Amino acid sequence: xxxxxxxxxxxxxxxxxxxxxxxxxxxxxxxxxxxxxxxxxxxxxxxxxxxxxxxxxxxxxxxxxxxxxxxxxxxxxxxxxxxxxxxxxxxxxxxxxxxxxxxxxxxxxxxxxxxxxxxxxxxxxxxxxxxxxxxxxxxxxxxxxxxxxxxxxxxxxxxxxxxxxx
Numbered sequence: 001x002x003x004x005x006x007x008x009x010x011x012x013x014x015x016x017x018x019x020x021x022x023x024x025x026x027x028x029x030x031x032x033x034x035x036x037x038x039x040x041x042x043x044x045x046x047x048x049x050x051x052x053x054x055x056x057x058x059x060x061x062x063x064x065x066x067x068x069x070x071x072x073x074x075x076x077x078x079x080x081x082x083x084x085x086x087x088x089x090x091x092x093x094x095x096x097x098x099x100x101x102x103x104x105x106x107x108x109x110x111x112x113x114x115x116x117x118x119x120x121x122x123x124x125x126x127x128x129x130x131x132x133x134x135x136x137x138x139x140x141x142x143x144x145x146x147x148x149x150x151x152x153x154x155x156x157x158x159x160x161x162x163x164x165x166x
Contacts, residue, residue, distance in 0.1 A: 008075045010051035022100045030096040037093045051079045
């Protein structure tokens with residue numbers, strides 16, 4: 001948001017705060033103590049309060065004959081979502097199992113969408129299941145830092161990577 005609309009100073013501050021929290025979480029091994037977590041929450045809420053002045057809600061009093069929701073700016077939409085989903089946005093501070101970003105999850109579904117875009121669809125349900133199984137295996141190997149070409153070689157030899165043996 002900061003990059004799109006230079007007038008939104010609060011968005012720059014929020015980005016810097018979230019990156020600072022992420023560094024603190026990493027430095028402490030993936031979890032903040034409750035008093036540290038609360039300090040960051042207060043700063044988060046303070047930024048959102050200041051954001052109200054920079055991104056006020058739309059004026060709904062001068063509407064004439066238009067139905068539906070009043071159009072909001074991108075900055076206002078972001079502000080409202082950050083306020084409404086504060087617990088979800090900051091969950092990574094208090095739960096080791098929650099990553100800072102969802103980039104890995106988004107990357108996991110991207111190839112399926114690319115496949116659909118290129119061919120329009122899967123020709124059969126079995127083909128889709130096979131595609132998803134292969135993508136899932138490769139994605140898991142990548143996350144477990146297993147070389148993908150070695151992972152494929154292991155599959156063809158009937159072997160499993162160390163993480164899959166239990």
